[in-house]
Amino acid sequence: MEQEIIEVKKKVWKIKTLPKIRTFLWGAVSGALAVADRLQKRGIILDTVCKLCNSNTESINHVLFQCLPALEILQSVNFPPDPSSIRSLCQNIKLALEMMSDVTISETNRRAIPWLLWAIWKNRNSIIYAGTQISTEVLTHQAVEEATIWTEVNSPATTLSSLSPALVIAPRWSPPRTGFVKCNVNANWRNSSSLYGGAWITRDHKGTVLHNARDAFTGAPNRLTAELCCIVWSMKSQIDLGHHEVIFSIDKAFAALANVAAWPRYRSLLEQIMVLKTRFRTASFEQESERSNSIVRDIARTLGGPAWFHNRIQDEAHTNI
Known part of the structure; x- marks a missing residue:
């Protein structure tokens, strides 16, 4: 025995x-x-x-x-x-x-x-x-x-590489091309012991809001971890909603996605993102400036019911007509 x-x-x-x-x-x-x-x-x-x-x-x-x-x-x-x-x-x-x-x-x-x-x-x-x-x-x-x-x-065929080879920093929000949706993502991290807010908003080529979500998450050890967790959350959400061609607009986490192998500490989260990426017909990442990502940033920060939300959406949509 x-x-x-x-x-x-x-x-x-x-x-x-x-x-x-x-x-x-x-x-x-x-x-x-x-x-x-x-x-x-x-x-x-x-x-x-x-x-x-x-x-x-x-x-x-x-x-x-x-x-x-x-x-x-x-x-x-x-x-x-x-x-x-x-x-x-x-x-x-x-x-x-x-x-x-x-x-x-x-x-x-x-x-x-x-x-x-x-x-x-x-x-x-x-x-x-x-x-x-x-x-x-x-x-x-x-x-x-x-x-x-x-x-x-963890299969031998899976290798860590760049998830987003091109660096694109937008000075202001711009709509995706026809047939795509753009999903702006942000995490409002303060410190490792506090909850942090996360938000995403998905819009079409006319700037029309299709879906948006916000949530509070348990503490993360640093800002990058919080950002990556929110990206995973937003990608799963877009899959559930049936969006197959998506541009994910992010800020702080772009460097890690552009050079995955250089960030071994975050391998687990980056691998999750890599696997989720294969479930889209097309999925890419763009780096947004603080200004162009401001709406979703403010949603993540307040986690309240922002009265300014729809007015800001309309303003950005009209500037791109």
Whole structure:
């Protein structure tokens, strides 16, 4: 049994997934996750009944492979259910790793298995400690999507290069050519401990506003991270809205997008942008001056209901007729 655990631990470190997920799976095999039965064995007096199903003892094996939410999520990859504890924790994880090489399972689903297990664990923690719950359908979809994006950006064929080779700084806002939309993006970052505002506004070749959004985000360590996060948000929004030919107008983050390889600290966010870019028929980036990006900048700064919004829009539209 001990030798089997050692072998499974070795396989865990070879899984193609995020380092935090490998660490999580290694902790699961090692029995190092803080579930009720493990805490009780360490002398902590508590109720060991699973808070999710209220019927079985909360063990690592139960949470990841036997509890109802786990069974619903693992159903997406046809993982054989183990409601009667026939298989040990080590055997279940070993089976999960073996299924990642099973060609009878679609590639999309089998490479998502580590993310699905991670989603099961995060869901358990959210319910117990935060009192929040997301449907298993949404959790499954998110896990598969995250696995797909990670695989794409880490494939040998993917190389970091320039996302926007030409530097264009506009002195004033100008409309895109017919058939395109322009999406101005801005993040109003103050410091690493505060929330920051983000906004985007999409207009057509006549300067007509098609869509706009604003939001508040959790603190970012610096201004560039905030800008890149807002670009990712705006790109996902344009995809959801069905815009296929988009010019993204930005300011501070342009240098990183123009020379991706020179900004390794921001590799994860830049890779996300690179993958999202492939989902458009055409997507390019322009650097706006502070003046030409002022409307979306002010929206991000106020996050209120700006009365001047429509008047400013009309002014910029008329100056380009």
